Amino acid sequence: MRFALRRLGFFVITLWAALTLNFLLPRLMPGNPALAMLSKFHGQLGPGTLHALEVLFGVNTQKGIVAQYFSYLHQVFTGNFGPSLDFYPESVTSVIGSAIWWTVGLVGVTTVLAFILGTGLGILSAWRRGGRLDSVVPPVFVITSAIPYFWVGMVLVLIFGITLGWLPTQGGYYVSTDTPGLNLTFFQDVLSHAFLPAITLLITTIGTWILTMRNTMITTLAEDYVRMARAKGLPGRRIMTDYAARNAILPNLTGFAMSLGFVVSGAILIEYVFNYPGVGFLLLQAVQGEDYPLEQALFLLITVAVLFAILLADIATALLDPRTRTAG
């Protein structure tokens, strides 16, 4: 119970930190960037919208900074992030709503796949130390994990999209010919557009899982209880899965959650290379278009998503491993 409370407490503190960062950043930057933005929209914004923006960015306000902070928090917690400036007059929440499912689909599915495949390969590689798999796997994946995500994407675009022409390389679906809906053509279209970005994400993220799983697995295999199991004469496969892997995977779970932040970051660049219409691409558009309300909201969204994932992973670890509940 205390453990859960502590993790929850950490979650709340980090959320508060992200909110405060969002609040402080535009106010700290030299020449409040929001001022320029507001003058661009002079005359076009309704009074309610104007007020929402003032609260978010601290423009034209007579209040002291503490009072500003509380109005900002109040506004955020009522879900009012103001209008998107690039997509005016749509609200930020509605703009994000149309992009989020693309990212959840792409990143969610690929990450889970990478985790499963990677952990599996890592376990196998560690189990057969010195074998062929093990001599190939570490150096190859050390290198692939240092390759920038977007470059892998570009190479795949060049080979499969342009030279061979097998798969489309831009966008989420063929905008001019297909309409979104529950039909087979649309579904196929989405899949074909998602394939290359997904493979890119898979290739670049799988290395981490393989190698960390392998490392922790190796350390675990040296433990006494594994030797005991071997001495008892248990079949190799059973030792590998039930004794070693189960224990080795636990640190990996926490690492999985912590790495989610990195996966999201990498996904941003992949969406950029493929012009995939997810939240990462939206964030880059917002920055290029100086759409500050949208940027802020996206940053919060990404942070909250990562935090949730970590919270879930921590809970999962706690449930699976009693030791962590009592540890410090």
Next chain:
Amino acid sequence: MSLPIGMPTAPDTTGQAAGTEPGPVAGRPRPPADHALARMGRAIRHNRKATTGTVLLLIFLFAALFPGLIAKDSPSADAYAPKLGLSTAHLLGTTAYGQDMWAQLVYGTRNVMIIAFVVGLAATGIAVLIGVAAAYLGGLWDGSLSLLTDVLLVIPLFPLLIIIAGYAHGGGTLVLILVITVTSWSYTARQLRSQALSLRHRDFLEAARVRGERRLYIIVVEVIPTMTSLIVASFLTNALYAVLFASSLQFIGLGDPNTQSWGTMLYWAQNNAALQTGQPMWALAPGACIAALGAAFALLNYAFDEIGNPALRPVRRKRVTRA
């Protein structure tokens, strides 16, 4: 951005320090720092990954320091016919603006290496400061510094970087360096703290305390040199991140497009649809360099992990020869 390989992802490393400890010394006692460096040198030579990484790194360093020796053209002059292919005159061809790509690649190395080393050193410095201070000062200091580190660790860095760079309206290299340094030290700070914690109760430190040395002295002269190996590894991690983050920011147009750098080459290539218009080298070459430099750092990092944890070293089967 993937995690640096070889770094344990578990939040609390249990004492398996990648550092060294002076065992019982026979004869004249040598200062601990010398031990560590000499040991490192030998280890690098014997470990294949470390050798490869070092060689790659040295190549890039050379290119950064003496670009004129490798590339004879100016990287920015629009002096040639555009979109030329590979040839002996232009090793990688020319860009759509008539600039020699090979020269751009070589001269761009300097910007990347500067970012890598400055951010690597600065971020490691901050990480050492915060990590070791947290471990050593303990109590409320430890609590708050650890909390700060953990919070910064989970906040997704790249989106934060994008937003800050966006507000700063994409400044030049200096802004990039500042912004990346300030946000990316937390991962290595965590590990340094773990190791410092595990060292706290070692005998040689007890001895120093009993001798009456002040805390600052102990930290600087006794603790930190013992952690040299992990500090070097942290530097490599931070340098790797710096290269990836900075190149990514430049790629999406948040750097200064007029600087010579691999990331800005990618920006221009993307803007000119280089892949779709038959100029793939423009995008592939700088990307390959980033990958190679990153691989160099990662290989060295991995090698260090192997050196520190003998269990991870490759198993070499002895050939049994018949007499």
Next chain:
Amino acid sequence: MRRLKAIGALVAVGLLAAACSAGKGGGNGGSNGNGSTKATNTVTISNENGALWTCNFSPFNGSDTLLSVGFVYEPLVYVNALQNGKTTPMLATSWKWGSGNTSLTFTIRSGVKFSDGTPMTAADVVYTFNLIKKYPALDLTGDWAVLSSVTQSGSNQVVMKFKHPAVPAFYYIAGQTPIVPQHIWSKISNPVSYPDSSPVGTGPYKVNPCTKSNITYTANPHYWQPGLPKVTKVQYPAFTSNNTANDQLANGQAQWGSQYIPSIKTFYTAKSPSFHYWFPPTVNVSLVPNLKNPLLANVKVRQAMSDAIDRAKVSSIGESGYEPPANQAGIVTPTFSSWLNSSLISKYNYSYNPARAKQILASAGFKMGSDGIMANSKGQKLSFSVINIGDYSDWVASMQVVAQNLKAVGIQVTPDNLSNTDFTASLYTGKYQLAFYDQQTFGPSPYYELRNWLDSAGTAPIGQTATTNYERYSSPATDKLFSEYAASTSVAQQHSIMSQVEQVMLSDLPIIPVVQAVDWYQYDDSSLTGWPTPGNPYAQPAAYAYPDMEQVLLHLKAK
């Protein structure tokens, strides 16, 4: 564990199979048309707008005009800026200037219906103009800056009275003001924020339907031109990135493009013999000196700059050859070639001449310093910063070439690439030394652009907002030229006045034109014909040019 891997592999293969089959069917080939049969009375537009559609079509909202004015709403007359103002009567059948060019009478066409079946009359015209008078935020073209009254006369005539002669304003009043139905707009309480999601107008199309990702226009059954439009359906998808839009053109899925396409020959025209492009020049992109800067105020410095810039190279390298070199007279060619006074051009003879540039600087008392930068006797160096819009990568590249050119004669310019908002803020308030920019509006003669640049009515002191005259040029003699032009309907007199303006450009060099901005235009004539071409420039060909896109759509038909 192995089982999991096997399942994973199977899933991957399955997805790949599904994806590949879709890829082929989705029109991945580069030929015309795509897998699904496209009726040849449909045209798909590829114009990246950077955002999804809001499905608002108010003709008075600057972000929505390109979607409604021309498609749904029409002006009184179509004025073609590419053919020196050639007119085509639309909702007005004829017009006449009267009493010293201070009154203009239109005869309104009869038999025109709005798309809801209601007849359009002169009353609607009068209503529209008085609506935008009442709500100045709706007056996008600034009609009421020159109008004093608009009234109906008889059953089908509209009389407009001007405050002072403003003949060039015809382009805006008759050619760009959309006529809206009184019976709908008079019921709107706040026209400024009215989204107009189901627009009713006299134009050839209705919106049917609009979604975030695509607008479909279908032919208006009540349209007043019989048998038109022949293209009964227009698809206008929303693109958020340039590359995706370009891709759809290269795939043949869109036939009418208004895109900036890098390396267009390899990317686009090489893919099919029916793919074409044409970029008609519209306005000058100029190096804008801040004339309040003491060094830049020296005309010889500006002359040297004009001589030192290799405009042909900026055009071919920085703009990939899409934007032709400009001339110092500021006359855009070939669009306005008939206005170019060739004797003046040869008299001043500005050309790429770095040697002469150095001579001019020497005669102004500048000497080359040891750092390669010219300085005068007081030690002031010819070293400036030039602000640029960082997002426009072709302008950034062009500025790199310009900087290299100027450096060769000892003038150092350091590019400062700003965001769009920062740039316009600095430019408008005069907080810059040099800038690289073009005018945002275009008209049927050089008057429109040059007046914006040179008329002192468009400028303001440093620190206040200048609307169009950013370089802070002010000359009463030049102002007089522009007001004389505005009072005249005689083509001969207009040409003679423009020559004097060219003289100003050549001798005073208030701005230094470098290249000429263009309309972006690509088209696929495999199934549709009637496209505007250099030989037949019957309208501005970009899909975002309003109301010109109406003319294009009215000319298109199946092959």
